[in-house]
Amino acid sequence: xxxxxxxxxxxxxxxxxxxxxxxxxxxxxxxxxxxxxxxxxxxxxxxxxxxxxxxxxxxxxxxxxxxxxxxxxxxxxxxxxxxxxxxxxxxxxxxxxxxxxxxxxxxxxxxxxxxxxxxxxxxxxxxxxxxxxxxxxxxxxxxxxxxxxxxxxxxxxxxxxxxxxxxxxxxxxxxxxxxxxxxxxxxxxxxxxxxxxxxxxxxxxxxxxxxxxxxxxxxxxxxxxxxxx
Amino acid sequence: xxxxxxxxxxxxxxxxxxxxxxxxxxxxxxxxxxxxxxxxxxxxxxxxxxxxxxxxxxxxxxxxxxxxxxxxxxxxxxxxxxxxxxxxxxxxxxxxxxxxxxxxxxxxxxxxxxxxxxxxxxxxxxxxxxxxxxxxxxxxxxxxxxxxxxxxxxxxxxxxxxxxxxxxxxxxxxxxxxxxxxxxxxxxxxxxxxxxxxxxxxxxxxxxxxxxxxxxxxxxxxxxxxxxx
Amino acid sequence: xxxxxxxxxxxxxxxxxxxxxxxxxxxxxxxxxxxxxxxxxxxxxxxxxxxxxxxxxxxxxxxxxxxxxxxxxxxxxxxxxxxxxxxxxxxxxxxxxxxxxxxxxxxxxxxxxxxxxxxxxxxxxxxxxxxxxxxxxxxxxxxxxxxxxxxxxxxxxxxxxxxxxxxxxxxxxxxxxxxxxxxxxxxxxxxxxxxxxxxxxxxxxxxxxxxxxxxxxxxxxxxxxxxxx
Amino acid sequence: xxxxxxxxxxxxxxxxxxxxxxxxxxxxxxxxxxxxxxxxxxxxxxxxxxxxxxxxxxxxxxxxxxxxxxxxxxxxxxxxxxxxxxxxxxxxxxxxxxxxxxxxxxxxxxxxxxxxxxxxxxxxxxxxxxxxxxxxxxxxxxxxxxxxxxxxxxxxxxxxxxxxxxxxxxxxxxxxxxxxxxxxxxxxxxxxxxxxxxxxxxxxxxxxxxxxxxxxxxxxxxxxxxxxx
DNA sequence: AATGAATGAGGCTTCATTCAT
DNA sequence: AATGAATGAAGCCTCATTCAT
Numbered sequence: 001x002x003x004x005x006x007x008x009x010x011x012x013x014x015x016x017x018x019x020x021x022x023x024x025x026x027x028x029x030x031x032x033x034x035x036x037x038x039x040x041x042x043x044x045x046x047x048x049x050x051x052x053x054x055x056x057x058x059x060x061x062x063x064x065x066x067x068x069x070x071x072x073x074x075x076x077x078x079x080x081x082x083x084x085x086x087x088x089x090x091x092x093x094x095x096x097x098x099x100x101x102x103x104x105x106x107x108x109x110x111x112x113x114x115x116x117x118x119x120x121x122x123x124x125x126x127x128x129x130x131x132x133x134x135x136x137x138x139x140x141x142x143x144x145x146x147x148x149x150x151x152x153x154x155x156x157x158x159x160x161x162x163x164x165x166x167x168x169x170x171x172x173x174x175x176x177x178x179x180x181x182x183x184x185x186x187x188x189x190x191x192x193x194x195x196x197x198x199x200x201x202x203x204x205x206x207x208x209x210x211x212x213x214x215x216x217x218x219x220x221x222x223x224x225x226x227x228x229x
Numbered sequence: 230x231x232x233x234x235x236x237x238x239x240x241x242x243x244x245x246x247x248x249x250x251x252x253x254x255x256x257x258x259x260x261x262x263x264x265x266x267x268x269x270x271x272x273x274x275x276x277x278x279x280x281x282x283x284x285x286x287x288x289x290x291x292x293x294x295x296x297x298x299x300x301x302x303x304x305x306x307x308x309x310x311x312x313x314x315x316x317x318x319x320x321x322x323x324x325x326x327x328x329x330x331x332x333x334x335x336x337x338x339x340x341x342x343x344x345x346x347x348x349x350x351x352x353x354x355x356x357x358x359x360x361x362x363x364x365x366x367x368x369x370x371x372x373x374x375x376x377x378x379x380x381x382x383x384x385x386x387x388x389x390x391x392x393x394x395x396x397x398x399x400x401x402x403x404x405x406x407x408x409x410x411x412x413x414x415x416x417x418x419x420x421x422x423x424x425x426x427x428x429x430x431x432x433x434x435x436x437x438x439x440x441x442x443x444x445x446x447x448x449x450x451x452x453x454x455x456x457x458x
Numbered sequence: 459x460x461x462x463x464x465x466x467x468x469x470x471x472x473x474x475x476x477x478x479x480x481x482x483x484x485x486x487x488x489x490x491x492x493x494x495x496x497x498x499x500x501x502x503x504x505x506x507x508x509x510x511x512x513x514x515x516x517x518x519x520x521x522x523x524x525x526x527x528x529x530x531x532x533x534x535x536x537x538x539x540x541x542x543x544x545x546x547x548x549x550x551x552x553x554x555x556x557x558x559x560x561x562x563x564x565x566x567x568x569x570x571x572x573x574x575x576x577x578x579x580x581x582x583x584x585x586x587x588x589x590x591x592x593x594x595x596x597x598x599x600x601x602x603x604x605x606x607x608x609x610x611x612x613x614x615x616x617x618x619x620x621x622x623x624x625x626x627x628x629x630x631x632x633x634x635x636x637x638x639x640x641x642x643x644x645x646x647x648x649x650x651x652x653x654x655x656x657x658x659x660x661x662x663x664x665x666x667x668x669x670x671x672x673x674x675x676x677x678x679x680x681x682x683x684x685x686x687x
Numbered sequence: 688x689x690x691x692x693x694x695x696x697x698x699x700x701x702x703x704x705x706x707x708x709x710x711x712x713x714x715x716x717x718x719x720x721x722x723x724x725x726x727x728x729x730x731x732x733x734x735x736x737x738x739x740x741x742x743x744x745x746x747x748x749x750x751x752x753x754x755x756x757x758x759x760x761x762x763x764x765x766x767x768x769x770x771x772x773x774x775x776x777x778x779x780x781x782x783x784x785x786x787x788x789x790x791x792x793x794x795x796x797x798x799x800x801x802x803x804x805x806x807x808x809x810x811x812x813x814x815x816x817x818x819x820x821x822x823x824x825x826x827x828x829x830x831x832x833x834x835x836x837x838x839x840x841x842x843x844x845x846x847x848x849x850x851x852x853x854x855x856x857x858x859x860x861x862x863x864x865x866x867x868x869x870x871x872x873x874x875x876x877x878x879x880x881x882x883x884x885x886x887x888x889x890x891x892x893x894x895x896x897x898x899x900x901x902x903x904x905x906x907x908x909x910x911x912x913x914x915x916x
Numbered sequence: 917a918a919t920g921a922a923t924g925a926g927g928c929t930t931c932a933t934t935c936a937t
Numbered sequence: 938a939a940t941g942a943a944t945g946a947a948g949c950c951t952c953a954t955t956c957a958t
Contacts, residue, residue, distance in 0.1 A: 034921080050366045052281045056949060069922050071950065107448065129365075136362050137279045171447050179430065179438060180447070186419035187412050193365075194411060201408065209408060217446030218400050218409070219336070263938090285932060297934075298939045306932065492942080508824045510739045514928060527943050529929065565906070587823075594820050594880075595737045629905050637888065637896060638905065640881060641874050648873035659866065667866060675904030676858050676867065677794065721917090743953060755955075756918045764953065 018146050019075075020082035035073050038063055043084040043126035051081055051134040078143065081130060085138075088127035089150045092120060096157050106165030111211050113158065117188035118207035121195055128192045155181060184214065247375050249311035264302050267292055272313040272355035280310055280363040307372060310359060314367075317356035318379045321349060325386050335394030340440050342387065346417035347436035350424055357421045384410060413443065477533075477601050478540035493531050496521055501542040501584035509539055509592040536601065539588060543596075546585035547608045550578060554615050564623030569669050571616065575646035576665035579653055586650045613639060642672065705833050707769035722760050725750055730771040730813035738768055738821040765830060768817060772825075775814035776837045779807060783844050793852030798898050800845065804875035805894035808882055815879045842868060871901065 041062045045054045056077050060067040074080050099112040120128065131147075138144045158181040165171035191206065201209075217223070270291045274283040285306050289296040303309050328341040349357065360376075367373045387410040394400035420435065430438070446452070499520045503512045514535050518525040532538050557570040578586065589605075596602045616639040623629035649664060659667070728749045732741040743764050747754040761767050786799040807815065818834075825831045845868040852858035878893065888896075904910070 049369075050281070050363075052279070053366055055947085057947095065921090066923060067948095068924075068950075068952085071952095072921060077949070133362055133365050134279075136277075136358075137282055140278070169449060172441075172445075172449055175438060175442060175447065176430070179435070180442065182420070182423055183416050183439065183442070186422070187416045190415035190419050191411070193415075201405070206408070209404060210412065212401075213404060213409065213412070213443070213446070215446045215448040216401075216452040217442070217444045218404065219444040220398060220401050223445040284930080294938085295940060296932080297941075300933070301938055507827075508739070508821075510737070511824055513926085515926095523942090524944060525927095526929075526931085526945075529931095530942060535928070591820055591823050592737075594735075594816075595740055598736070627907060630899075630903075630907050633896060633900060633905065634888070637893070638900065640878070641897060641900070644877035644880075645870050645874045648877050649869070651873070652869055659863070664866070667862060668870065670859075671862060671867065671870070671904070672900070673904045673906040674859075674910040675900070675902045676862065677902040678856060678859050742951080744951095752917085753919060754953080755920075758954070759917060 018082050018086040019143050020079050020086055038070065038073055039080060039083050039087075040126075042080045043130065046081055046084065046134070047126035047129035051077075051130060052137060078138075078141065081134070081138065082143065084127050085131060085144075085147065088120070088124045088131070089147070091124065092116070093150065093153060093157075095120075096154065100157060100161070105170065106161050106168055107170050107215070109161050110158075110165065111215075113161070114184065114188065114211055114214070115204070115207045117185075118191070118203040118210070121188075121192055121203045121206075122197050125192055125195075125197075128189055132189060132192060154185075158185070247311050247315040247372075249308050249315055267299070267302055268309060268312050268316075269355075271309045272359065275310055275313065275363070276355035276358035280359060281366060307367075307370065310363070310367065311372065313356050313359060314373075314376065317349070317353045317360070318376070320353070321345070322379065322382060324349075325383065329386060329390070334399065335390050335397060336399050336444070338390050339387075339394065340444075342390070343413065343417065343440055343443070344433070344436045346414075347420070347432040347439070350417075350421055350432045350435075351426050354421060354424075354426075357418055361418060361421060383414075387414070476540050476544040476604050478537050478544055496528070496531055497538060497541045497545075498584075500538045501588065504539060504542065504592070505584035505587035509535075509588060510595060536596075536599065539592070539596065540601065542585050542588060543602075543605060546578070546582045546589070547605070549582065550574070551608065551611060551615075553578075554612065558615060558619070563628065564619050564626060565628050565673070567619050568616075568623065569673075571619070572642065572646065572669055572672070573662070573665045575643075576649070576661045576668070579646075579650055579661045579664075580655050583650060583653075583655075586647055590647060590650060612643075616643070705769050705773040705830075707766050707773055725757070725760055726767060726770050726774075727813075729767045730817065733768060733771065733821070734813035734816035738817060739824060765825075765828065768821070768825065769830065771814050772818060772831075772834065775807070775811045775818070776834070778811070779803070780837065780840060782807075783841065787844060787848070792857065793848050793855060794857050794902070796848050797845075797852065798902075800848070801871065801875065801898055801901070802891070802894045804872075805878070805890040805897070808875075808879055808890045808893075809884050812879060812882075812884075815876055819876060819879060841872075845872070 038059070042054070042059045045058055045062065048054075049058075055067075056070055057067040059080070060070050063070075070080075074083075095116045096113060099109055099116060102109065102112075104112075135147070139147060155178070159177045162171060162177040162180055166173050166177065187210065195203070195206070267288070271283070271288045274287055274291065277283075278287075284296075285299055286296040288309070289299050292299075299309075303312075324345045325342060328338055328345060331338065331341075333341075364376070368376060384407070388406045391400060391406040391409055395402050395406065416439065424432070424435070496517070500512070500517045503516055503520065506512075507516075513525075514528055515525040517538070518528050521528075528538075532541075553574045554571060557567055557574060560567065560570075562570075593605070597605060613636070617635045620629060620635040620638055624631050624635070645668065653661070653664065725746070729741070729746045732745055732749065735741075736745075742754075743757055744754040746767070747757050750757075757767075761770075782803045783800060786796055786803060789796065789799075791799075822834070826834060842865070846864045849858060849864040849867055853860050853864065874897065882890070882893070
């Protein structure tokens, strides 16, 4: 996970720092398959019922084993959710970095980052849901401190692009970069609450829809609010 | 509470339909004050730790009584959170209705509704937080069905305004009204996660900031995306 | 508990320092009766089966309640054993101090302390047994650090008397005071393993028997080993 | 193991009677070495943490294998501790018998037996510790009945010597032989709790110190207590 | 000889709730 | 209105042991 707080340095990015990863790292490749499967099952349950409301017995039932047997693979229930979240964050941050590395103009990069965000909605639906709903609970535990660090790194990546866009005159200068980032971020992630694959719109359409409103606004005709840039 | 599913009929709006309100209605004035105080204490705990992670004992401790004594005031822990949520929703829907009743143009109404939304962030911070984090869990219980009904009513109010704005040529026609509503709604409520009173920006500033981006977009210069309206 | 490490200062002696006592102290006198009863039942079980091998369910069964109900009175299983041990140690140290305070000659005081030791065998049989058998396990936990402190204080009391006796020429000077203390102490406490009330000998007889051997030895005739005092 | 209850008959002494020995006997030489090593590791853990608190996984970890693999060497956790204890008891009883066989006077034999006892403190430290701390627990199981038998045999050896000493006028007649034996025995074994090799005193010094006090007493001057022998 | 996965029983503890006082 | 004791269900986790590979 990218909580080394250093965006430019790329070496070791994505290296295990969460407790879950430390445990994960010791498993051999083959052994990891069973483990990964269990994590996936658990993630679905966590997403549907919430972390606390999901019992280890339910997870075990889903896997067709006894609840105690889960502890052959994981130290604790928390280790499981840890793996769910850190897997998602690793992937996300890796994608953001790649987008930034293309050295395109800020609007292109930002559009791409919005697309990346919506693009994770399907493959990481469960993890995102857990992060939305159980973040408040999980952050109480020291072991999840790395979540905050990951969040900070993501914020830095976004804010840097927004500021770059303002500096280049591409974005209006009268908006607050940090505030704008937060609103964009939240709007994307919260969609996980109502987005269902196979519905009227896919995540690409969502992304393009959002990009439209984000950059050009909802209003027609001349822009009516002040701008300087 | 507006879960009668009827927006036009106003009579009985705000009447107790949630189980909590039924109990609340029977309380006398003096008793009601104690009760309201307890609800407030509980709401803070629910917001900070999550509904499930908050024990009745913690609530009682906060009030300086024993946990069993809470049951002189409430049927159950769920009754307490019910009261937290329905109080908020009643207030919110009443405000939305008032805004709509002004018969202004859609953009004005929509702006006002955004302001209303951000305006609840401070007085209803705890309730909004609970709704964000514990909705997924609470909706499993039949007694909270009214939450879904309230949500539906709110959606109807918003979507009606967006469609009216599109029909009047005020809003671009190439956006999906329902989708747009959801994104606006989410952007507002999710702010409760990071907004702290007394910080750099107050909720009014947040509202104006968002209205700017919402209507006119982040970009400078000519609008670049397609539109028809 | 007397772990302030100060034998001469008497103020605050016997004051609660163990975690169990802190909890105990909050209970009113009447409430304490139920609690004390439960502690007594638990002590018997701990003594008979060992702390670890005794389940909370067994304790609860003995009291005719459910295991969960124990937690209305105690924080944890460890709190119970804590109370067992600290009650004993408080009593023991108070008695030792009283014996020392008589300002008699060292041999008289030492005899009295031996009698005190054997005298606790019956009233504190369970606690002494637990201390013998489970000490090794319990001392791993930080909360039982006070046990070591209590042990140290007791050692100081004894060693001081032995040295005083040597200085006064009452005891042979060619024995190691600390070592002698340990052997006396162990001889007394370990008796709890085989002593059964109502048998051939009572604890007074045990004490006198031991005092005889301790001071005058097992051998008849002239003493054959070196001495200086 | 000497639980045939016959001290004079020597044939078959030390023959396997404990379940552990039966299993041990079948092992080949090479396998036996590995087995002995595992027993030694386990003994250390049992001594440090207690039998119950030591998990088979900890033993396996110490040996660098998985817990399940231990079951190629031992039937059960109890088999391991059985081997620890019976090895010690076999050695001890063999030594006692040899001391008795010298046909010296009772005082000499008794002194020698005290020396033997203290002499086992170092080589059998772990086993003695386990026997002290976990005896109470282990004796509940039928398979450890032989421990009681061994204990009985040891008692007979000691008591016989004490009585012989009294009959010969070497020991005071006003002490109870059985009681005296128990006190001597306990004093020796319990020393395992505080004795640490490499400290101020070695086990020989401990033995001589104890023999001095045992036979001649702690007091100086004329003996003050009654005697007849 | 050892692994890795799983079992099954049971342990301690939590907690919303009830109820006599 | 509140206390204090208790309930009963359930939760997470541990651990000796088994067994196919």
